[in-house]
Amino acid sequence: xTETLLDIANxxxxxxxxxxxxxxxxxxxxxxxxxxVGESGSGKSATILAALRLHPADARISATRxxxxxxxxxxxxxxxxxxxxxxxxxxxxxxxxxxxNPLLTIGTQIAEVxxxxxxLSRADARGQAAALLTQVGITDPARxxxxxxxxxxxxxxxxxxxxxxxxxxxxxxIADEPTTALDVTVQAELVRLIAxxxxxxxxxxxxxxxxxxxxxxxxxxxxxxxAGRVMESGPVAALYANPRHPYTIALLESLPxxxxxxxxxxxxxxxxxxxPTSGCVFAPRCSAxxxxxxxxxxxxxxxxxxxxxxxxxxxxxxxAA
Amino acid sequence: xxxxxxxxxxxxxxxGVAALTDVDFAVSAGETVAIIGESGCGKSTLGxxxxxxxxxxxxxxxxxxxxxxxxxxxxxxQRRRFMQMMFQDPYASLNARMxxxxxxxxxxxxxxxxxxxxxxxxVAQMLARVGLDPGxxxxxxxxxxxxxxxxxxxxxxxxxxxxxxxADEPLSALDITVQGQILDLLAALQAAQTLTYVFISxxxxxxxxxxxxxxxxxxxxxxxxxxxxxVFATPAHPYTQALLAAVPIPDPALARARMxxxxxxxxxxxxxPNACPFVPRCPAARPICAESMPPLRxxxxxxxxxxxxxxxxx
Numbered sequence: 001x002t003e004t005l006l007d008i009a010n011x012x013x014x015x016x017x018x019x020x021x022x023x024x025x026x027x028x029x030x031x032x033x034x035x036x037v038g039e040s041g042s043g044k045s046a047t048i049l050a051a052l053r054l055h056p057a058d059a060r061i062s063a064t065r066x067x068x069x070x071x072x073x074x075x076x077x078x079x080x081x082x083x084x085x086x087x088x089x090x091x092x093x094x095x096x097x098x099x100x101n102p103l104l105t106i107g108t109q110i111a112e113v114x115x116x117x118x119x120l121s122r123a124d125a126r127g128q129a130a131a132l133l134t135q136v137g138i139t140d141p142a143r144x145x146x147x148x149x150x151x152x153x154x155x156x157x158x159x160x161x162x163x164x165x166x167x168x169x170x171x172x173x174i175a176d177e178p179t180t181a182l183d184v185t186v187q188a189e190l191v192r193l194i195a196x197x198x199x200x201x202x203x204x205x206x207x208x209x210x211x212x213x214x215x216x217x218x219x220x221x222x223x224x225x226x227a228g229r230v231m232e233s234g235p236v237a238a239l240y241a242n243p244r245h246p247y248t249i250a251l252l253e254s255l256p257x258x259x260x261x262x263x264x265x266x267x268x269x270x271x272x273x274x275x276p277t278s279g280c281v282f283a284p285r286c287s288a289x290x291x292x293x294x295x296x297x298x299x300x301x302x303x304x305x306x307x308x309x310x311x312x313x314x315x316x317x318x319x320a321a
Numbered sequence: 322x323x324x325x326x327x328x329x330x331x332x333x334x335x336x337g338v339a340a341l342t343d344v345d346f347a348v349s350a351g352e353t354v355a356i357i358g359e360s361g362c363g364k365s366t367l368g369x370x371x372x373x374x375x376x377x378x379x380x381x382x383x384x385x386x387x388x389x390x391x392x393x394x395x396x397x398x399q400r401r402r403f404m405q406m407m408f409q410d411p412y413a414s415l416n417a418r419m420x421x422x423x424x425x426x427x428x429x430x431x432x433x434x435x436x437x438x439x440x441x442x443x444v445a446q447m448l449a450r451v452g453l454d455p456g457x458x459x460x461x462x463x464x465x466x467x468x469x470x471x472x473x474x475x476x477x478x479x480x481x482x483x484x485x486x487x488a489d490e491p492l493s494a495l496d497i498t499v500q501g502q503i504l505d506l507l508a509a510l511q512a513a514q515t516l517t518y519v520f521i522s523x524x525x526x527x528x529x530x531x532x533x534x535x536x537x538x539x540x541x542x543x544x545x546x547x548x549x550x551x552v553f554a555t556p557a558h559p560y561t562q563a564l565l566a567a568v569p570i571p572d573p574a575l576a577r578a579r580m581x582x583x584x585x586x587x588x589x590x591x592x593x594p595n596a597c598p599f600v601p602r603c604p605a606a607r608p609i610c611a612e613s614m615p616p617l618r619x620x621x622x623x624x625x626x627x628x629x630x631x632x633x634x635x
Contacts, residue, residue: 039496039497039498039499040466040467040496064606093595098554132600153588153589154360155588156588178452183359183360183523184359184523184525184564184567184568184569185359185563185567185586186359187567188566188567188568188569188583188586189585189586189588191569192580192585195580210496210497211497211569212497212571213569213571215572216569216570216571216572216573216575216576217569217570217573217575217576217577217579217580218580233332236573237573240571240572251498252495252571254497254498254500254501255497255526255571256501256524256526256529256530257524257526257571258526258528258529258553258565258568261530262501262504262527262530262531263501263530264501265498265501265502265505266498266502266632269466269468269499270560292522311475
């Protein structure tokens, strides 16, 4: 059996009256790339912040299971948690300018991770940092290490952040919309870079995004969230070719494509997360709504696919959760 | 037909940096023209220059035939009613301390079309037209979602009845399902009040479906222009080809196949002066490309491109 790096079962995250995540399940195995897809308010960011216990102090969190590398994230003492972050699971963010320190050179920031997590000497760390920059496609690494983040272009900065995230040699890389603000050509190169690094290093990858198009070529499995719940999850080929949840269908149909139409418009907006509902959260916008949708559907499993929709309840399917 | 908005021979320099170099660009009434290209290519500068929010260093900018660069400040302010800008981030472009009612009434008051009091029914009507509850006038921008804020920004841009709206990446901060809704709204407003849109974007699939014409910019110049269906089917400039090759494909098998085979596009580096700006990255560059910038020339009906490959036989 493959090693499970991140395992989340029945996660709930609440801020005040808002239920950001309600019963989410998610797991990433060694060498596996998982896409976590959702729009604003879907709970995808709250889920990954909880996975690293980086959530705000006022968030209330509960889960049947929340483990990183087999360790219980919610009860782990701070020092062990810090070792886990960066060393076991590293994260790259949408905006490298907020993640990189503007006052430190790129070299210093990468070397810091290396000396902290890998106990390298300063000279060794310097050499390793240069090697990492080369790995992420930055030429002339010796000169680049001495530069500050503002001297890098957006794409180069993102590459530098990827290099820093790899410095701890993580088993799991969590990428939170890492290419959103970048040009399409730069975006394509970074996607290719991250996919290549993931394969070479055998890392687990959790790619968090709102963009179903961008991740299609790099993930093995997709988890679709909406209003704090997982609507559907399954192998990427099956999910794109034969989406089963009406929300997944609507998301895919809303993508404008070069070779096809402008995409269909999904009317309405997500529900108010301060008002709990006993029915399906997507029902108010769903074109396939049925009377029984006033009751929240369980998760129906068929092989590797899980769908939280009554439509997926044919004979033979079993209730997974 | 006379152009509604026209830039002729426009150059913009910031300090020693050329943001636009000798650009000719015209938009007819009722058209939707998209400008695409990477960050720093000059697409936003061109959009701002059309509205004279960015004065050109040289060249003319005309609106309804009138040279805006020659107008006194007061006259220019009066023309602003008819040309509006819409921004990417409605949170940054809306005044956080103004209520929605004030935000929408302000253009009417500034242009003398109403007083704060008499603007109210028009504000309510405008809110309804952009799909918002007319009762929200006393609320503030932070109380709205990103999509709702973009609707407010759109309402503000069109409430004074402009002819020309320059929209700078109006969708890129929005969720995919919200993008579709906003595109529908922009189309409905265009039909209702004969708006002309200049749509600055990096999203080629969206441009393909909403624009009648697309201008591809690179290094402060237009390098290709034409109807998007044709330009995207048979791109005449290697940079347009590179842009198209980078468009994400929402199909796992196709996306994987392309990632395995597509050649990496080198990172952007500065080109020599007078050279084609794509020369450092161009897979098809020839010696002449490093020596002189190819002119933008007609290559077919309604299509033009600035690439030596289209002119000089190999």
